Every structure is written in structure tokens, then in C-alpha cells.
Amino acid sequence: MAFHNKIRQFFFPSFTPKFLIRVCLVALFAYLFFGYLCIPFTIQGMSMEPTYHNGGINFCWRVRYFFSEPKRYDVVTVRFAGNKVMLLKRVVAQEDELVEFRDGKLFIDGREMEEPYIRLPCDWNLPPRRVEKDCVYVVGDNRSMPIENHHFGQTSKNRIMGVPLW
Amino acid sequence: MVKIKYLLIGVPIVIIGILAFFYFFPNEEKKVKKQFNLLSEWVSKSPEENAFTMLQKMKNIGTLFDERCQLKAPSQSLSGSYTREEISTYAGSARSHLSQLDLKFYDFHILFPEKEIAKVTLTGRLIGRSSTGEQVDETHELECALKKIENKWHFSQIEVVEVLKK
Numbered sequence: 424m425a426f427h428n429k430i431r432q433f434f435f436p437s438f439t440p441k442f443l444i445r446v447c448l449v450a451l452f453a454y455l456f457f458g459y460l461c462i463p464f465t466i467q468g469m470s471m472e473p474t475y476h477n478g479g480i481n482f483c484w485r486v487r488y489f490f491s492e493p494k495r496y497d498v499v500t501v502r503f504a505g506n507k508v509m510l511l512k513r514v515v516a517q518e519d520e521l522v523e524f525r526d527g528k529l530f531i532d533g534r535e536m537e538e539p540y541i542r543l544p545c546d547w548n549l550p551p552r553r554v555e556k557d558c559v560y561v562v563g564d565n566r567s568m569p570i571e572n573h574h575f576g577q578t579s580k581n582r583i584m585g586v587p588l589w
Numbered sequence: 590m591v592k593i594k595y596l597l598i599g600v601p602i603v604i605i606g607i608l609a610f611f612y613f614f615p616n617e618e619k620k621v622k623k624q625f626n627l628l629s630e631w632v633s634k635s636p637e638e639n640a641f642t643m644l645q646k647m648k649n650i651g652t653l654f655d656e657r658c659q660l661k662a663p664s665q666s667l668s669g670s671y672t673r674e675e676i677s678t679y680a681g682s683a684r685s686h687l688s689q690l691d692l693k694f695y696d697f698h699i700l701f702p703e704k705e706i707a708k709v710t711l712t713g714r715l716i717g718r719s720s721t722g723e724q725v726d727e728t729h730e731l732e733c734a735l736k737k738i739e740n741k742w743h744f745s746q747i748e749v750v751e752v753l754k755k
Binding site: 440443467468501503504505506507508510549561574575576577578582 | 695729
């Protein structure tokens with residue numbers, strides 16, 4: 424009988440002041456956690472195929488860069504004016520490095536880079552350019568599309584919001 | 590216990606009262622946002638749109654702008670000062686190439702550096718389908734300036750911020 428009461432109390436709790444305070448605290452915590460620290464998002468587009476698929480659901484974990492800087496090969500979210508719309512890209516070069524694409528191969532400071540996450544054919548050519556101070560160079564994993572149609576390039580570190588949780 | 594009960598009833602009533610006040614008495618920020626909502630409504634296009642609606646929308650778009658408006662969008666080869674009529678014509682021509690168009694704005698940051706001037710930073714996302722069936726998906730961070738003329742806010746400057754620099 425006591426067990427049944429506990430179940431009933433769990434699903435149909437009495438609206439006591441204590442319960443209402445608890446509900447308010449949970450709501451406040453959820454608002455702060457999912458609004459500022461672990462932001463849910465839906466992936467729209469194919470630019471990170473085959474690592475991330477169109478329509479996938481994920482969370483942007485902001486805590487990752489609270490005490491560290493984005494590193495090469497990190498998948499990051501890049502913000503526009505806020506966090507309602509973000510880009511999902513991979514960091515391929517850091518500040519002061521020279522980025523270049525030759526026949527679809529990535530070169531950093533003239534050295535060809537290993538990119539095991541690239542599975543689709545790529546024929547991009549991009550003349551070398553140096554990444555400016557406090558910036559990183561980000562590119563999507565799907566480079567099968569023409570270079571003109573792919574959104575990539577140098578962005579300020581301030582625009583990096585976090586990393587996808589998985 | 591009685592005091593907590595009063596508090597639990599009183600606090601939500603005060604919050605609802607404050608929210609109702611802001612909802613029913615629009616402030617300048619809301620008026621500025623309204624102009625963006627109108628721009629979004631008039632730029633957007635459904636596949637069933639008829640010629641009369643199209644002409645009406647084109648005419649309406651012009652009314653949202655100042656006599657002359659500065660446009661800075663190097664990626665769209667659009668740079669300089671344009672009249673209302675020129676903007677209406679440009680918008681009409683761009684819309685005619687698309688069978689479906691949906692313009693949405695997110696993450697508004699509104700500042701009033703002077704009494705009659707508003708500076709807005711936001712994200713604009715344009716999703717559509719061209720007449721040939723090609724998918725269009727463009728997202729940009731925008732910096733806009735609006736002037737208040739005869740109690741109405743008009744766009745006087747729109748600049749596309751470069752988030753990714755190839």
C-alpha cells in the first residue's frame with residue numbers, strides 16, 4: 424500500500440509550497456543548462472557528411488572552451504549574431520598557419536595533412552593564405568561539392584561556441 | 590506557511606502583470622522588430638503567389654526603407670547607396686528567380702545610440718527554391734541601422750558581416 428502511495432505521489436504530487444519551489448528550481452536549472460551550457464540543435468545541410476548527417480539532433484557543449492582553445496581537427500559550432508543559427512565545421516588550421524588546398528588535399532605550412540574523416544571525393548584548389556591572429560580556419564567534412572558552394576574559411580575564435588556532444 | 594502561500598500566489602500575479610504591460614504597450618524595441626517582421630513577410634514568397642500579391646509586396650518593401658539606404662553585401666555584388674525604388678526593383682527581380690522563398694530573422698541585439706537611430710545586429714536566414722528547382726539556403730549576420738522618421742522606423746543601412754573569410 425505504501426509502495427502504491429509512493430508511485431501515486433510521484434506521478435500525481437500534491438501542490439504543496441515545497442513542491443512548487445522544487446518545480447521552479449528545476450525549471451530555472453533546465454533553462455540555464457539548455458539555454459547557455461548545453462544548447463540543443465538540429466543539423467540542417469550536408470556540409471559535415473559523412474561525420475554528421477542532415478536531420479541529426481545534437482547538443483552544443485559550451486563548457487569545452489571555457490578554459491581551453493579550439494585545437495586542430497576539433498568539430499566546432501560557429502555562431503552568427505547569436506546561438507539560434509550556427510555552423511558546424513571542423514578546425515583545420517590555427518592562427519599564423521598557412522592553409523592551402525591542392526587537388527583536394529589539405530596542406531598546412533606546405534605539409535600535406537592526414538584527414539581520415541574525409542570519405543567523399545574532393546578536387547578543391549585554393550591558393551595559400553595565412554590565418555590571422557585570434558582566428559581559426561574551419562571547413563566542413565563534405566568537400567564533394569564545388570568549392571564555391573561550400574561555406575568555409577577563417578573565423579574569429581570569439582565566434583566558436585562549443586563542440587557537439589557526440 | 591500562510592505567508593509563503595500568499596507569496597506563491599502573489600509573485601506569479603506580479604510577473605503576469607509585468608509581462609502583460611510589456612505585451613500590450615509596445616516599446617521602441619518592439620517597433621523596430623516589427624519592421625523586420627514586415628520585411629520578412631513581404632520578401633517571403635509562396636509557390637501560389639499571384640501577380641497582384643507580388644506587385645503589392647514589392648511596393649510594400651519600398652516603404653520600409655529610408656529615401657536612400659546604404660547596402661553593403663560584397664558577396665552579393667551589392668554595395669552603395671540605393672533609393673527605395675531601386676531596392677523594390679532589386680527585391681522584385683531577386684524574387685522572380687525563385688518559386689519559393691522564406692526569410693527569417695533570429696538573435697536580435699538592438700541598441701539606440703541616439704534618440705532617433707537604432708542599430709540592430711541579427712542573423713538572417715533565407716531558404717528557398719529556384720525556378721529550376723535548385724535549393725537555396727543562405728545565412729548571414731547582418732548589421733542594420735534604422736532611422737525614425739514621422740514615428741516610423743526605416744532601414745537606412747544594411748551590412749552583411751563576414752563570418753567566414755575564405
